[in-house]
Amino acid sequence: MAKNLLAFLAVVIFLFSFREARKVLFPKPSYFPKPEYNFKNNPLDSNAIKLGRYLFFDPVLSKDSTISCASCHSPFNAFAHTDHSLSHGINDTIGRRNAPTLFNLAWQNLFMWDGAINHLDFQALAPLSSPAEMGESLNHVLQKINKQTFYEKAFKAAFDSNEISGERFLKALSQFQLTLISANSKYDRVRLEKEQFTEQEKRGYLLFSQNCVSCHIEPLFSSYEFESNFLPLNAFLNDNGRVEVTLNEKDSMKFKVPSLRNLSFSFPYMHDGRFTKLNEVLNHYTDSTVQAQFLKSINKSPIYLSGDEKVDLIAFLLTLNDKEFVFNPKHRFPKELLTKTKE
């Protein structure tokens, strides 16, 4: 009798330790704020992260199986879409906005350039069903992957049951995206006193602190709030930003402040990808009409920079490039997807 009980306990402990071994602690850098994402409802699990990565790179998520999330969010571009000012979806349809970078998402509450989505777990529904992006429906994707033994196994490994539900699908996608943390740029290593800025980078940092940090707050380099940096309206796209969500006139032409990490990988810049180079961005901020608008607005100061100062400021911005993040093998196309047979 006692022997049976011991054997039973051994099995329970064995199974439990298996589950424990899959637990992934969210790797928050010491000087980052507290994350906004509530991990209690979706605790990180190594198998669920894997599943999310498969889904992120799998074109089965689109109507004609040609477009994956990664088609517009490429790991080598800090998960933005380089070369495309506006995103491209199925059948060569062109979207209205530039695909943003994806990293440090756990610190954000509102998603999209205008904050139309208020939870990461629901975000994927937007591209999935948008006719200009993947043109699919969640139900139909679930039907498709339900027939694939590859996903049957992957869902079972992640959630310890056979059920392939929309909730699990979305949670797994979030899990993978939550692990996309960019925190190993030269700036980060300087913060950790492992490296030092050059004299030029120090001058650039000072200029950044005087002119940019009010919106591009350290260490995430964004407040993740909605602001206007007085870009003139693109008449063709007629995109007025945040006001389209809040219907409050004061939000007209406000867009989510993007992070300035990984700028060398994520061009073109701004919600419509109108600039390809950083000096074009700085020339925008120092344009006299833009300066006049900054001057007119409450709590905002115009930005004045000489040619030399622009060079120094760019030198600082380049210290925010995180090559380890961009070239991390864990963020690439998972080879296991190639073993998936078409069913």
Ligand code: HEC
């Ligand atoms: C056709 C290109 C395209 C595809 C495919 C696509 N996205 Fe996007 N993604 C975009 C664009 C464009 C935006 C910005 C949309 C907006 O602001 O209205 C965006 C925004 C996002 C955001 C919000 C980021 C932020 O900073 O607010 C997340 C997260 C995201 N996409 C994840 C995904 C996932 C997951 C998939 C696959 C299910 C996916 N995307 C598929 C183009 C795409």
Ligand code: HEC
């Ligand atoms: C008043 C707030 C504010 C200030 C101050 C500000 N920015 Fe911005 N910045 C924004 C907003 C908002 C956007 C996005 C605008 C859009 O796409 O319509 C942006 C976009 C950018 C982008 C494009 C990033 C991308 O991924 O598309 C860069 C680069 C940038 N800012 C650099 C700077 C620099 C450098 C300074 C200081 C000289 C600065 N910003 C000052 C609010 C601000």
